[in-house]
Amino acid sequence: MKRIILCSLALALPTALAAAGQPAPAARPNLAVVADFPGGSAEVASIDQAARLIRLRPADHPGRGWRCWWYFKVTGLVPGETLTFEMTADGFGLPDCAAAGTDDRTWRQTEAGSRAKGSVTYRHKAEAAEMYFAWGPPYLxxxxxxxxxxxxxxxxxxxxxxxxxxxxxxxxxxxxxxxxxxPPGAPAxxxxxxxxxxxxxxxxxxxxxxxxxxxxxxxxxxxxxxxxxxxxxxxxxxxxxxxxxxxxxxxxxxxxxxxxxxxxxxxxxxxxxxxxxxxxxxxxxxxxxxxxxxxxxxxxxxxxxxxxxxxxxxxxxxxxxxxxxxxxxxxxxxxxxxxxxxxxxxxxxxxxxxxxxxxxxxxxxxxxxxxxxxxxxxxxxxxxxxxxxxxxxxxxxxxxxxxxxxxxxxxxxxxxxxxxxxxxxxxxxxxxxxxxxxxx
Ligand SMILES: [Zn+2]
Known part of the structure; x- marks a missing residue:
């Protein structure tokens, strides 16, 4: 019985995801977060590959001031799928909308995230396989x-x-x-x-x-x-x-x-x-x-x-x-x-x-x-x-x-x-x- 349910789920899940505009799991590469570039800041708590959900915080830089700036790249996206990321920070690090972009140069705002105590969850439809997200438009x-x-x-x-x-x-x-x-001789x-x-x-x-x-x-x-x-x-x-x-x-x-x-x-x-x-x-x-x-x-x-x-x-x-x-x-x-x-x-x-x-x-x-x-x-x-x-x-x-x-x-x-x-x-x-x- 258990096996039948699992088989049914395995058959039903790709169909349901396709209907929701999400590519089937087998077709999706794993998500990863990259922040080792100038200005980058992210500390990943977890990545749920099935739910396409990333939980993270701004990177910790002891002695270097408030922990409120974040800026990272997500790789492994399938264009058209919806990425969810939950940012945990203090109030200064939690804008209603994040900055999002595909080329690390031009930025627009995501839809307003859903706010909980100490975190905001942002959802964004990926326009490319790699996307940048930040607290606000970075300026380096x-x-x-x-x-x-x-x-x-x-x-x-x-x-x-x-x-x-x-x-x-x-x-x-x-x-x-x-x-x-x-010019010489001109009035002041x-x-x-x-x-x-x-x-x-x-x-x-x-x-x-x-x-x-x-x-x-x-x-x-x-x-x-x-x-x-x-x-x-x-x-x-x-x-x-x-x-x-x-x-x-x-x-x-x-x-x-x-x-x-x-x-x-x-x-x-x-x-x-x-x-x-x-x-x-x-x-x-x-x-x-x-x-x-x-x-x-x-x-x-x-x-x-x-x-x-x-x-x-x-x-x-x-x-x-x-x-x-x-x-x-x-x-x-x-x-x-x-x-x-x-x-x-x-x-x-x-x-x-x-x-x-x-x-x-x-x-x-x-x-x-x-x-x-x-x-x-x-x-x-x-x-x-x-x-x-x-x-x-x-x-x-x-x-x-x-x-x-x-x-x-x-x-x-x-x-x-x-x-x-x-x-x-x-x-x-x-x-x-x-x-x-x-x-x-
Ligand atoms: Zn200031």
Whole structure:
């Protein structure tokens, strides 16, 4: 009897699976998980080959920060079959939707997974025999290098440079856009050091500067104001790099407002501050001996912080650093975006006025999705009593009191938490910067 039931099952199962769109077991290779590539992170608990179910967690990297980043490849898939994977992690490591892709370059979101306590189960119909899955769209040093090369080809003002080498001897790629030099005898253009001249057109929130503005600013002799943009002090927050790239992509575009900003200001962009943890596939946040964003002291441990401080000090000494932006992703329930600033009661009145002008520009330009509603929080002594002065923007405030220094937290746990969604946030942030610089 038993044998008959088994035989019947053996006959019935392939038919049932075929009816459900799943290939018959005999036709399916075994599933395997691969994560030994730059940025890869997965610890497999089990693989149920019959159920096509993988249970896993982010890889453990003791001392390298939160265990919330995951990124792996699944092999042995039959295109068309549905893969199920159950990810166990803390809340930061459990987005509603995972990033999925076939080529490790272009990413889209899976359907929302089903949430249980401490885990989310994602289901995805395989488009290829090998598929990549990740917490969010990965952004690796190769992406930064590719983008910087593209910027150099597209925009004569763009030049790549190496910020520094990490403690593990990896390059930290960086991009600088420098305004064109003034022809001899040309009149000075508006600069950070000089009072801003009136805009060529009324500075309406979305007003496009006239074509004269870039030409006027091109005739520059005074040192230009500088804007510093950096991302990924926390390795798992890949969205920050995409936001920064979106800003820089807009900046090298032929949008007249981008051209006007390029002509007016120098822009420095560091897509990944913590290259080692990004390559390792570690979370980075709260790493040992200290978090990158608690390292901004007189004696920083991390090389990228040391190098950034050197350049920022030089810009501050020249009175040129107008704006400092540090790009992050917040907690899973923070779906809107918001900025952090230093304690306003420690700022001089002109700095508070500049901060308010920037926030006004952000509300006007960052229309979403998700829409920016003006949220500005402070990270002073109450936020982190021991280390608040060692946070990037607070260090910038202390060392360059005329600079507006902000952290942008871009929500990730929603449909716009994709590479394209983040890049659009970056474009709108670029428009904000342009409007703010024009209004100064
Ligand atoms: Zn962060």
């Amino acid at each position: 040093p190769r992406d930064a290098e590719d983008f910087i090369r593209r910027a150099e080809k597209t925009c004569p003002q763009a030049r790549g440079f190496e910020l520094c080498r990490t403690l593990e001897d990896r390059p930290v790629p960086a991009l600088r856009l420098t305004p064109p030099r003034a 253009a508006p600069s950070d050091a000089a009072p801003a001249s009136p805009p060529a057109q009324p500075a309406a929130p979305s007003g496009v500067p006239s074509a004269a503005a870039p030409a006027q600013s091109a005739a520059r002799s005074a040192p230009p104001p500088a804007i510093w943009v950096q991302a990924r002090q926390h390795a798992w927050e890949s969205g920050g790099s995409w936001v920064g790239q979106g800003l820089a992509e807009w900046l090298i575009s032929d949008d007249p407002r981008a051209a006007a900003l390029r002509a007016r200001a120098e822009v420095i962009f560091i897509p990944i501050m913590d290259v080692d943890n990004v390559v390792r596939g570690a979370g980075g946040k709260n790493e040992s001996p200290q978090d990158h964003n608690r390292d901004w002291s007189d004696h920083p441990h991390w090389r990228s912080v040391q190098a950034a401080q050197r350049l920022i000090r030089d810009l501050a000494a020249e009175g040129r650093l107008a704006l400092f932006l540090d790009l992050h992703n917040p907690g899973p329930n923070e779906r809107d975006m918001y900025f952090y600033c230093g304690p306003r009661d420690m700022m001089a009145a002109p700095q508070v006025a500049d901060l308010e002008a920037f926030m006004k520009a952000a509300v006007a330009e960052m229309k979403g999705p998700p829409v920016f509603k003006g949220a500005l929080r402070e990270t002073g002594p109450k936020y982190d009593p021991k280390n608040w002065q060692r946070m990037s923007k607070n260090w910038v405030n202390a060392n360059s009191p005329k600079t507006v220094a902000l952290t942008l937290e871009t929500g990730w746990n929603h449909p716009a938490g994709t590479a394209d969604g983040y890049r659009e946030v970056g474009r709108q942030l670029g428009l904000t910067v342009e409007q703010y610089m024009r209004s100064r």
